Amino acid sequence: MEESSPDRRFIAGLLRANLPEDGLITDEAGLRPYECDGLTAIREQPWIVALPQTEQQIAAVLRICREHGVPVVPRGAGTGLSGGARPSRDGVVLALSKLNQILEIDAANCVARLQPGVRNLAISEAAAVHGLYYAPDPSSQIACSIGGNVAENSGGVHCLKYGLTVHNVLGLRVLTMEGEVLEFGGALLDTPGLDMLAVMCGSEGMLGVVTEVTVALLPTPPEVVVMLAAFHEIEAAGEAVAHIIGQGIIPAGMEMMDRLAVQAAEQFAHAGYPEDAAAILLVELDGAETELASLTAQVTRALKDCGAYRLDTATESSEQLRLWKGRKAAFPAVGRLSPDYYCMDGTIPRHQLANVLARISEFSAEYGLRVANVFHAGDGNLHPLILFDANKAGELQAAEEMGGRILELCVEVGGTVTGEHGVGIEKLDQMCVQFSAAELEQFFRLKSAWDPLGLLNPGKGIPTLTRCGELGGMHVRHGELPFPELERY
Amino acid sequence: MDRVARIVEAVNDARQSRRGLSIAGSGSKRNWLPQTDGELLVMNEHAGIVAYDPAELVITARAGTPIRVIADELSRHEQTLAFEPPQFFASGTLGGMLSAGLSGPARPWCGSVRDAVLGVEMINGLGERLTFGGQVMKNVAGYDISRLMTGACGALGPILQASVRVQPARDFSLTLRFALDAGAANELCRQLAGRYLPLTGTWWNAGLLSLRLAGSEAGVLQAAESLGGDRVQPGNLWQDVRDHSAPFFKASDAGVEQRAGQKLWRIVVPAAAPMPAAQDDDLAVEWAGGLRWWWHEDASEVAAYAAACNGWAWSLGDQQPIDGSHRSYMAAIKAAFDPDNIFVSAMNLRPSDAH
Numbered sequence: 001m002e003e004s005s006p007d008r009r010f011i012a013g014l015l016r017a018n019l020p021e022d023g024l025i026t027d028e029a030g031l032r033p034y035e036c037d038g039l040t041a042i043r044e045q046p047w048i049v050a051l052p053q054t055e056q057q058i059a060a061v062l063r064i065c066r067e068h069g070v071p072v073v074p075r076g077a078g079t080g081l082s083g084g085a086r087p088s089r090d091g092v093v094l095a096l097s098k099l100n101q102i103l104e105i106d107a108a109n110c111v112a113r114l115q116p117g118v119r120n121l122a123i124s125e126a127a128a129v130h131g132l133y134y135a136p137d138p139s140s141q142i143a144c145s146i147g148g149n150v151a152e153n154s155g156g157v158h159c160l161k162y163g164l165t166v167h168n169v170l171g172l173r174v175l176t177m178e179g180e181v182l183e184f185g186g187a188l189l190d191t192p193g194l195d196m197l198a199v200m201c202g203s204e205g206m207l208g209v210v211t212e213v214t215v216a217l218l219p220t221p222p223e224v225v226v227m228l229a230a231f232h233e234i235e236a237a238g239e240a241v242a243h244i245i246g247q248g249i250i251p252a253g254m255e256m257m258d259r260l261a262v263q264a265a266e267q268f269a270h271a272g273y274p275e276d277a278a279a280i281l282l283v284e285l286d287g288a289e290t291e292l293a294s295l296t297a298q299v300t301r302a303l304k305d306c307g308a309y310r311l312d313t314a315t316e317s318s319e320q321l322r323l324w325k326g327r328k329a330a331f332p333a334v335g336r337l338s339p340d341y342y343c344m345d346g347t348i349p350r351h352q353l354a355n356v357l358a359r360i361s362e363f364s365a366e367y368g369l370r371v372a373n374v375f376h377a378g379d380g381n382l383h384p385l386i387l388f389d390a391n392k393a394g395e396l397q398a399a400e401e402m403g404g405r406i407l408e409l410c411v412e413v414g415g416t417v418t419g420e421h422g423v424g425i426e427k428l429d430q431m432c433v434q435f436s437a438a439e440l441e442q443f444f445r446l447k448s449a450w451d452p453l454g455l456l457n458p459g460k461g462i463p464t465l466t467r468c469g470e471l472g473g474m475h476v477r478h479g480e481l482p483f484p485e486l487e488r489y
Numbered sequence: 490m491d492r493v494a495r496i497v498e499a500v501n502d503a504r505q506s507r508r509g510l511s512i513a514g515s516g517s518k519r520n521w522l523p524q525t526d527g528e529l530l531v532m533n534e535h536a537g538i539v540a541y542d543p544a545e546l547v548i549t550a551r552a553g554t555p556i557r558v559i560a561d562e563l564s565r566h567e568q569t570l571a572f573e574p575p576q577f578f579a580s581g582t583l584g585g586m587l588s589a590g591l592s593g594p595a596r597p598w599c600g601s602v603r604d605a606v607l608g609v610e611m612i613n614g615l616g617e618r619l620t621f622g623g624q625v626m627k628n629v630a631g632y633d634i635s636r637l638m639t640g641a642c643g644a645l646g647p648i649l650q651a652s653v654r655v656q657p658a659r660d661f662s663l664t665l666r667f668a669l670d671a672g673a674a675n676e677l678c679r680q681l682a683g684r685y686l687p688l689t690g691t692w693w694n695a696g697l698l699s700l701r702l703a704g705s706e707a708g709v710l711q712a713a714e715s716l717g718g719d720r721v722q723p724g725n726l727w728q729d730v731r732d733h734s735a736p737f738f739k740a741s742d743a744g745v746e747q748r749a750g751q752k753l754w755r756i757v758v759p760a761a762a763p764m765p766a767a768q769d770d771d772l773a774v775e776w777a778g779g780l781r782w783w784w785h786e787d788a789s790e791v792a793a794y795a796a797a798c799n800g801w802a803w804s805l806g807d808q809q810p811i812d813g814s815h816r817s818y819m820a821a822i823k824a825a826f827d828p829d830n831i832f833v834s835a836m837n838l839r840p841s842d843a844h
Binding site for chain 1: 506542543544545546567568572577590596597602603604613617618619620621623625626627628629630631632633634636637639641642644656657658660679682683684685686687695704705707708710711712724756757759760776779782798799801803809810811814815816818819820821823824825826837838843844
């Protein structure tokens with residue numbers, strides 16, 4: 001559609017009539033914050049942004065867009081890191097931030113019912129008075145929305161022990177592009193029929209618009225211990241992780257940082273991290289007092305047996321915050337080392353860590369770009385942070401290319417191209433490597449079952465076969481050549 | 490043994506000749522799922538553990554692998570399937586375990602079978618061999634088809650192989666017993682739900698509530714101290730609850746019909762929901778109140794009760810209750826995987842019902 005075409009003005013008028021007074025943004029300055037999400041390198045000015053306050057207003061927006069073939073890009077807090085909320089140029093950004101009410105904290109059933117725009121941390125804050133909390137804690141939790149968490153199947157430090165969003169969501173209310181209101185689950189431990197809750201989690205705003213979420217609340221653990229262990233070799237840190245899990249201990253959280261990440265974090269946050277370490281491991285244990293004492297002793301032994309040359313153990317809350325401070329500041333800390341950085345997200349089998357880091361080191365030398373590594377050690381989710389300067393010719397492209405190769409390496413060693421940030425726009429090419437043509441087509445057919453017109457968040461998440469064919473990075477599985485209909489010479 | 494080629498051939502044959510296929514394992518869920526009339530595609534020969542790395546907390550096996558074989562291998566490494574899959578009639582395969590999507594007494598505290606699925610290899614209704622997910626928990630590449638396959642009762646196609654998350658086995662366990670009526674038992678369970686306890690199972694029936702505590706010895710003993718009750722030797726109680734070999738679940742015993750006219754209803758409700766007006770002998774409660782079993786002759790009374798509690802009820806051997814718009818969207822998903830309706834499944838979704 002042309003700028004300010006009669007069609008656009010007409011549709012804007014329809015939208016305006018169905019939204020509250022400040023519920024439609026059309027001016028350039030107002031639109032700018034919606035050009036991108038947390039992946040700021042990828043921007044697109046949206047045509048228009050709708051800010052509904054009620055489910056009925058959302059339904060009206062979807063109906064109008066369906067009737068006029070207008071794409072819709074749902075948006076939570078805009079903290080996503082894969083460009084999942086990047087606007088469609090001719091589409092509506094459906095911003096859900098105003099649906100931010102906590103509808104109910106039901107302590108008797110240990111669930112919370114929430115509108116999609118409720119901040120992740122706000123859930124635990126509201127549940128605290130009952131001695132309950134919401135476990136999935138992505139690092140953006142002070143800002144990110146529960147609706148966005150559902151879209152990305154978000155994790156966080158504590159997902160090792162307490163699961164991802166999909167493990168903690170018991171109910172969803174979803175508006176489809178077709179105009180249906182579908183309600184699945186509730187304060188219930190399972191549902192009849194196909195598992196629609198599971199398929200919605202991680203669907204990146206492509207299947208339906210979530211208007212209500214019911215999540216499980218857990219009792220707050222009575223005691224917490226946080227340990228920091230320093231190692232002279234990355235391999236030793238990886239061994240320690242395997243050793244702890246091999247003893248039947250699942251810590252509440254286990255995070256690893258390599259030397260560059262540690263140095264950056266220490267210079268920024270002054271948490272007392274050892275800057276000479278090749279790697280550090282942060283281990284959090286939780287539980288009741290008696291069992292925690294013996295757990296701590298076991299983990300201490302395991303860390304020392306694997307060569308930890310320094311071990312800090314914090315039982316006091318303020319000390320624990322200090323130990324975590326560096327890890328939580330890792331990204332902004334790394335950001336100080338360089339004008340720009342590119343945060344990657346892949347998952348690998350844990351035993352491949354040393355191998356993958358060595359290969360990343362080789363890439364780093366090849367491209368002349370430094371990489372700091374932060375690793376959710378317990379579950380294999382790796383965040384290489386590629387440092388570059390966008391003002392230097394070719395460095396952004398080099399960073400993106402290196403990032404792509406890292407993700408392909410993740411697939412090569414038996415992992416996946418995205419552990420928690422989602423595919424969005426960013427990893428479409430790598431999806432061509434991870435999945436065969438038949439698998440991608442199966443994804444499209446599943447999408448069509450929900451959104452036959454393809455209006456919800458188009459162009460995200462699943463690459464088209466044409467894109468994969470053009471890439472040349474094809475995936476041959478079981479000897480079946482993908483895209484057999486395309487000629488090759 | 491790897492029987493993929495034969496299975497792919499069977500699916501393609503069925504497609505060619507437009508015959509319906511019913512995917513079958515050991516038949517252990519025969520009391521649960523309605524009969525299907527397709528030609529049987531028996532998966533049992535496609536069996537064997539493919540990969541198992543205790544330190545990575547994942548096991549990968551072919552669909553026909555008996556659950557017992559997997560459980561035995563895990564226990565050699567002091568690990569377990571935390572969701573306690575039932576082994577009805579002392580049988581059950583990995584494929585059936587996933588397809589039926591049933592979890593045991595530990596579900597509320599240890600997750601469900603669907604929670605534990607990391608990846609599946611399957612064949613869709615176009616005869617295509619597809620792999621989704623993988624062997625790692627943190628994985629959001631593409632839609633979560635592995636978890637969609639779980640509980641789908643074979644409607645979308647046979648599972649060939651799956652990777653499942655395993656957990657360390659809890660090494661110390663204790664069962665406490667309390668003499669309470671159903672309402673008081675549920676009150677107690679609700680109070681306990683808000684406390685941090687190593688609880689892994691609850692079972693109420695006929696005036697007795699059993700609680701299972703499991704974890705470290707120190708933690709379990711500390712919790713038991715604070716809870717009171719009688720410490721009892723559970724014997725096979727928890728296995729009998731899991732596998733429905735407890736007397737409560739039997740319609741008849743030694744040839745004597747005990748439950749004339751009654752059907753067994755599986756009712757999932759919010760845990761704090763009031764108890765139904767049922768005879769003590771006709772009612773059992775699991776999952777700290779979230780799962781209730783009711784032997785009853787009046788289907789509409791059960792359905793009304795479940796609806797009033799904002800839950801759902803399913804009588805074993807019948808279709809799961811899938812209504813209106815849910816059915817049309819689920820049928821559309823069925824059509825996305827099996828447009829020619831090759832797979833005849835207990836979850837009776839037809840592509841023609843799609844919206």
